[in-house]
Amino acid sequence: MTPPIEIQPISEHERDVLWRYLQFYIYDMSQFTGARPNQGVFAYGPFDAYWHGDERRSAWWVKLGGEIAGFALVRVDDQDGRREIAEFFILKRWRRRGAGLAFARALLARWPGPWKLHELANNGGAIAFWRCVLGGFARYREVRRDHPDGIGRIEQRFDVS
Ligand SMILES: CC(C)(COP(=O)(O)OP(=O)(O)OC[C@H]1O[C@@H](n2cnc3c(N)ncnc32)[C@H](O)[C@@H]1OP(=O)(O)O)[C@@H](O)C(=O)NCCC(=O)NCCS
DSSP, X not given: OOOOEEEXXXXXXXXXXXXXXXXXXXXXXXHHHOOOOBTTBOOOGGGGGGGSOOTTEEEEEEEETTEEEEEEEEEEOTTTOOEEEEEEEEOGGGTTSSHHHHHHHHHHHXXXXXXXXXXXXXXXXXXXXXXXXXXXXXXXXXXXXXXXXXXXXXXXXXXXX
């Protein structure tokens, strides 16, 4: 049985810890993105932006029994004012126990208002996951968009009330 999840904001003094978990995530996603490490490190351009005290960006741990089980990066898109979960990761050990679903819904419920999500079109597991998160939670519109990198994106738009 999955223990109840705990959600905690990631503070700046944990920045290096998040960086290491982010590496696991980018590596995991590289099967879909084709990202390659440079000297063993994956780049992540927007990382610094999460530590400028800008309330439009925040980083979150999800913990199970006090142990880090994953993280999420949340931001507001200045172009359209919609909030989005930019990155979302559950460690393999904790997958398929409902932790991701509980974490995602708790984050979405924190900020009522306009949201969007997007997944790589070749990441079928993530698409199924987000449809499951939104099903019965928020009515959403879904579109598929082309992307210059050649991998399409599936995007959901919805309002959280
Ligand atoms: C996608 C991810 C966040 C799912 O986390 P999780 O904690 O395993 O998800 P949950 O256990 O809460 O899943 C809830 C439901 O979503 C669906 N789902 C989750 N992962 C799935 C997968 N790999 N394939 C198909 N459906 C999936 C299922 O319906 C699942 O319910 P079930 O287990 O009763 O069938 C996790 O696999 C992950 O971190 N993957 C790598 C990073 C990634 O792809 N992030 C998303 C970027 S958009």
